[in-house]
Amino acid sequence: MTSNLPARIDDLxxxxxxxxxxxGMRVAVALIENFGGLELKLPARPRPDHPVIKALGEEDGYALFAYMGGGSMYVPHNRTTSARADILKLEAEGKDRAEIARILGISQRHVRRMANRREDPRQSRLFD
Structure with missing residues (x-):
């Protein structure tokens, strides 16, 4: 998961x-930690086994649905470094791109861009 979680509201x-x-800050941090980089669908009437309720717990999960239910939201990640090497490693291990996005706390779109990006043959490599 994300290792540099925000500690203050100003860091969000x-x-x-x-x-x-x-x-509350607890809900925001839990969203980043569990769903950073993902687009979440938030039904108006979630089932008790909805991933958000499982991750946040009933009280915070249902509070989020009461506040934002019936739509969707993008949960930003809090990552500040490039993740291409991590993406390629996890992909080689057989993980799908949604799972990689969740593990690294980045968006699925970024995973797809990095995984599909070709290396520039004109650029020399520092490390093999």
Missing amino acids: PTSLVELAETL
Whole structure:
């Protein structure tokens, strides 16, 4: 998961500040930790086995659905470094791209871009 989780509301990605002010920092951090980089569908009436409820717990999970249910949200990650090597390693281990995004705390779109990017033959490599 993400190793550099925000400790203060000022350290959160801007898109999560209002959510943290309303539901608490604990909910915002748990979202980043469990779903960073993913687009979440938030049904108006979630089932008890919904992944968000399982990850956040019933109280925080249902509070999130009451606040944002019936739509979707992108949960930003808090990663600041390139993840291409990690992506290629996890892909070689047989993990799918959604799982890689969740493990690394980055978006599925970024995983796809990095995995599909070809190395520039004009650029020399520092390490083999």
